[in-house]
Amino acid sequence: MTRTFDILSKVGDEGAFRQEIRDWLAVSMPKNWRSEWQGLENETLKPKMIDWLEERRKVGLATPHWPKEWGGPGLPFGYQIIVYEELTRADAPELHMYMVSLFQTPATLFEHGSPAQKEKYLSGITHGTDIWCQGFSEPGAGSDLAALRTSARREGDHYVVNGQKIWSSGAINAQFCLLLARTEQNVKRKHEGISYFIMDMKAPGVEVRPIRSITGEQEFCEIFMDDVKIPAENLIGAEGDGWNIAQSTLSAERGLLIFGGTERLARSFERDRVDGKDSWMRDPQLRREYAAFHAELQVIRLLIRKLLKELEANPDKASSTLPTFIKLTWGPFLQRYTEFLVRAEGLQAHKWKAPIPATAHTSRIKFIDFLKSYAWTIAGGSNEIMRNIIAERYLGLPR
Numbered sequence: 001m002t003r004t005f006d007i008l009s010k011v012g013d014e015g016a017f018r019q020e021i022r023d024w025l026a027v028s029m030p031k032n033w034r035s036e037w038q039g040l041e042n043e044t045l046k047p048k049m050i051d052w053l054e055e056r057r058k059v060g061l062a063t064p065h066w067p068k069e070w071g072g073p074g075l076p077f078g079y080q081i082i083v084y085e086e087l088t089r090a091d092a093p094e095l096h097m098y099m100v101s102l103f104q105t106p107a108t109l110f111e112h113g114s115p116a117q118k119e120k121y122l123s124g125i126t127h128g129t130d131i132w133c134q135g136f137s138e139p140g141a142g143s144d145l146a147a148l149r150t151s152a153r154r155e156g157d158h159y160v161v162n163g164q165k166i167w168s169s170g171a172i173n174a175q176f177c178l179l180l181a182r183t184e185q186n187v188k189r190k191h192e193g194i195s196y197f198i199m200d201m202k203a204p205g206v207e208v209r210p211i212r213s214i215t216g217e218q219e220f221c222e223i224f225m226d227d228v229k230i231p232a233e234n235l236i237g238a239e240g241d242g243w244n245i246a247q248s249t250l251s252a253e254r255g256l257l258i259f260g261g262t263e264r265l266a267r268s269f270e271r272d273r274v275d276g277k278d279s280w281m282r283d284p285q286l287r288r289e290y291a292a293f294h295a296e297l298q299v300i301r302l303l304i305r306k307l308l309k310e311l312e313a314n315p316d317k318a319s320s321t322l323p324t325f326i327k328l329t330w331g332p333f334l335q336r337y338t339e340f341l342v343r344a345e346g347l348q349a350h351k352w353k354a355p356i357p358a359t360a361h362t363s364r365i366k367f368i369d370f371l372k373s374y375a376w377t378i379a380g381g382s383n384e385i386m387r388n389i390i391a392e393r394y395l396g397l398p399r
Contacts, residue, residue: 003027008060008073018082021061025090028055033093034363039354041217042173049097049358050128056095062126065256066106070118071126077312084256088263093358097170100178101125101132103257108178108196108249112237117198121176133174135165135199135223136246144385145180146190146243150225152181152197154232154239159183159197161205161228167378171208171221174201178249179230180242194242198234205229214371215355250381258330259304261360262297265334268362269297272341280344289344293337300330321394328386331376334361338370 005024010017030036030052037048056062064083066072075083095102105125109118124130141147150163161181171177177199184193201208205228210218237245273281273290280286307322338361342349349366356363361372377383391397 005059008075011075011079014079014082017079018086021083021086022090024059025086025092028059029090029092034091034356034359037093037358038356040357041219045357046097046131046173049095052093053095053098053128057126057128063102063106065103066126067110070106070110070122077308080256081259081308084260085263088260088267091267094260094264094360096358096360097131097173098125098128099257100134100169100174101130104134104178104249105132105176108236108245111248112196112245114233114236116233117236121198124175130175131170131173132176132178133168133171133201133221133223134249135168135171135177135179136249137167138164139166145246146194148180148182148194150179150181151185152183152195152230154183157232159230159232159235161197161199161225161230163225165223165225166220167211168221168223169219171201171223172210172218174208177201177223180246183239183242191243193240194246195239196236196242196245197230198236199225199228199230203228203230215368217355217357256308258326259308262301262304262330264360264362265337266297266301268364269294269337271364276344280346283344286344289340293333293340296333297337300326300333303329321390324386324389324394327381328383328390331373331383334373334376335370338366338373341366342370 003023005020005028007017007020007024010020030048033048037045040048053062060073061083063072064075064080066074068074102125106122109122113121121130125132135150136145136148138148138150140149148163150161150165152159152161159181161179163181165179168174168177179197179199180194181197182193183195187193199206205226207224207226209222209224211220211222212218213220236242281290303322303326307326310322345366351367353365353368355368356365361369361376363369381389392399
């Protein structure tokens with residue numbers, strides 16, 4: 001007889017809640033997913049992602065961070081953390097194809113979307129039918145996002161959009177795009193005159209070109225827009241308020257997302273030690289280096305948990321400096337540690353293998369993880385921009 005799981009009924013008893021998740025994962029998590037998903041992407045990967053999202057939806061864990069009024073379970077923040085801890089502990093696959101859909105899109109629509117926009121777009125995310133991408137960065141406006149040049153001109157009941165976006169994750173599979181475009185050219189400050197839109201990726205004039213990365217994957221894309229018509233009803237918030245709204249979108253990258261990434265690495269970190277006990281762990285110098293990395297990783301984990309506690313206590317008063325510092329610390333650490341593993345394991349680590357999706361930086365294919373680590377020093381704001389933010393906003397140093 002198949003057991004029925006009722007995870008949400010255990011809210012109020014953290015131990016029972018955690019155990020119910022563990023029992024459910026033992027039965028429902030895709031079997032041998034790392035080997036079966038290896039080398040898959042786009043259309044061959046999407047059905048497996050949808051199936052896993054559906055399994056999570058059945059027990060209320062497709063969107064554990066969403067409020068009840070928009071289809072989520074409305075879990076207290078502490079219970080959301082437990083969900084991600086247990087998913088990591090079980091080595092469950094990440095829903096990376098739905099990251100923008102599950103995090104950036106709701107972070108934007110919950111706070112700034114109209115009731116009609118929430119009603120129209122959120123249900124497609126929870127059922128896995130709609131994938132979203134983000135159209136922010138441009139060839140001349142990456143970390144300096146306010147320098148974007150994509151234009152949106154109002155004509156009657158729609159806007160006409162022209163321009164180019166780059167480094168858009170998953171755009172090749174997306175149905176919708178969170179788009180920033182300039183609606184006013186003559187402004188005093190470049191942050192002004194930017195508006196925020198929902199763009200249908202199937203609209204005439206939209207062209208998506210995949211970018212083949214150094215690992216052979218097509219995770220990122222360019223988006224070209226040639227006289228694309230976006231209905232005025234797809235404007236999020238007020239015209240010209242796009243910069244402020246974008247801060248809600250970007251904030252999604254600073255909490256549970258990075259928590260999940262560091263916890264996955266911590267789990268992989270312990271496996272690295274076990275796997276290396278009869279080889280590189282016998283070298284005293286490599287053991288010392290590993291121990292130093294262990295200390296660094298624990299500091300980063302403690303910083304992230306401090307941030308999560310602040311968010312749980314009062315989301316509006318959480319530290320504004322801590323997310324920036326964590327981002328600036330995490331990226332270089334990831335680069336140095338994955339480089340260390342490639343060096344420690346020698347030629348064996350250089351043997352090429354197909355990437356494994358849904359693993360972030362913990363595929364355990366050392367060379368692939370090393371190559372991917374460099375994305376973290378750019379994604380969500382380059383390290384140079386992060387340092388400028390700390391220097392100018394928090395230390396008061398001159399520009």
